[in-house]
Amino acid sequence: MDSAVAREQALDAAEELFYARGIQTVGMDDIRGASGVSLKRLYQLFPAKEQLVEAYLERRDVRWRGRLAEFVARREGAEERLLAVFDWLELWFGEDGFRGCAWINSYGELGASSARVAAQVRAHKRAFREYLAGLVADAGLPGALTGQLFLLAEGAMATAGITQNTEPAREARAAARLLLAR
Template identity: 55%
Template sequence: MAATGAGSERDGERAKARILDSAEELFYARGVQAVGMDAVRSAAGVSLKRLYQLFPAKERLVEEFLRRRDHAWRDALVRYADARPTPRARLLAVFDWLYQWFAEPDFRGCVFINCFGELGGTSQPVAKAARDHKEAVRAYLGELTTATGVAAPQQLASQLALLAEGAITTAALSGSADSAREGRVAAEVLLNAAGVREQGAAHCND
């Protein structure tokens, strides 16, 4: 009995993961309200009964896929940026990572902004998931600017966050990845103005 219970739990987890994968792909491509639960069911290959057992309301499904996406997105960003040797290089790597993301063929902007635009006015859980994601990204930039030893790290982090945020929206609407490069150049100017120079270049640039 215990073994069967554990097996059912694993089955449940697998079904859940398949549903979240399908929901994420469909909602990101076409918007949340344009996609019915029956389309999610078909894409995930589960019964409608099973789908509603695991996600009693569509809003729960949206909230949960946003939470999962938040973790995956930030993990990928941090892994990419943290591989660079200095805080300055890590901050600029954020824009290199954005560039790669924007260039992906299925890129259609930030799913948190898209869901907030669509449901933020009517769903508190969706609005909160989007807000939490943006705050977590901003906090990561704050860690990196603090590590530079600059005098006003939170102000610098906010400015860099605006550039990154603007780059995401601009890339989505323009269909071009150029905004990541433009954001990177502007970020370099802000870092230089804050006194965060490349290592060994302080005297050359002064």
Template identity: 65%
Template sequence: MAEHEAAREQALDAAERLFYGRGVQAVGMDAVRDASGVSLKRLYRLFPSKEALVLQFLRRRDERWRQALARHVDAYTAPDDRLLAVFDRLHTWFCEPDYRGCAFVNSFGELGGVSAEVADQARRHKQAFRDYLAALVEDSGLPAELTDQLFLLAEGAITTAAITGTAAPALHARTAARLLVRAHRQHAPAVPDSVP
């Protein structure tokens, strides 16, 4: 069982590097075999089709991406700092040498029109990210409408950073997020004094 799991992880590690680095359609199962050292026969026993491998790559990436974000944000306690920490985490991610944008957007662009499961996986990832932001906004006591504003800032930064090859969009998005948070705080309705 340990050998089976090790081969599975080797294959997924190789698939992630290749799919994320080159694109899903440009990478065949032979390339995954060569990069992972897992035989083609075993590869197909682990993942009965390339689509199955793509879906597992996306599921694992979703889990790891969201865990890394939560670990970063959890280092902060003040609600507004936690919101802005999302953009700090994006900046760290954009600075990684192999950054090529969002694997889910990339996969959706390549396969979303022909694979309902890939499209669904991309939608679930984006919804989970939005739900995470919504929880941070709720914890901060700010209006729910801020969620979609922050979500769009983050998503725009992710795409712009990939296209421009710079991490600066995370800093611009953070500045805009800070201004939005401040504006919502200034326009929050006053809490009435309690009636004696």
């Protein structure tokens, strides 16, 4: 098995296990068992579990933001694209196996003890906020709305992860509509 294939298999297993069970409860032996990649190869690819967590978050970030942007781009009108962020969140919250925001969860588990994990989480949240800022600018709205919409989305993510339902996305969308109407 070449390194690229082994890396993808390890990351696939890590993503599934870390997201479903939490990072601290999953050991490298669990990743080995789920991925079919030997422990020796795992440690060649990721000398420390923290590096595997970092790679998992980085890869998930690219996928997550790509799915969001693809969904939002299909909407007509700049304000509708802003509200579509919350529509996409509702779909995400309703997916089988949804356990909340992987970055919030990771930060809660390791943010205080892992500078690498904290950096990945901050980079993801910064990129999401910048994406919202672009949508706000495209709509010709005041830049101050960016932070308010960001907090609505982040609050919906945290709440949906705890309540395990999609209602927070609908409530956040309704609040966003009120902000946009001001």
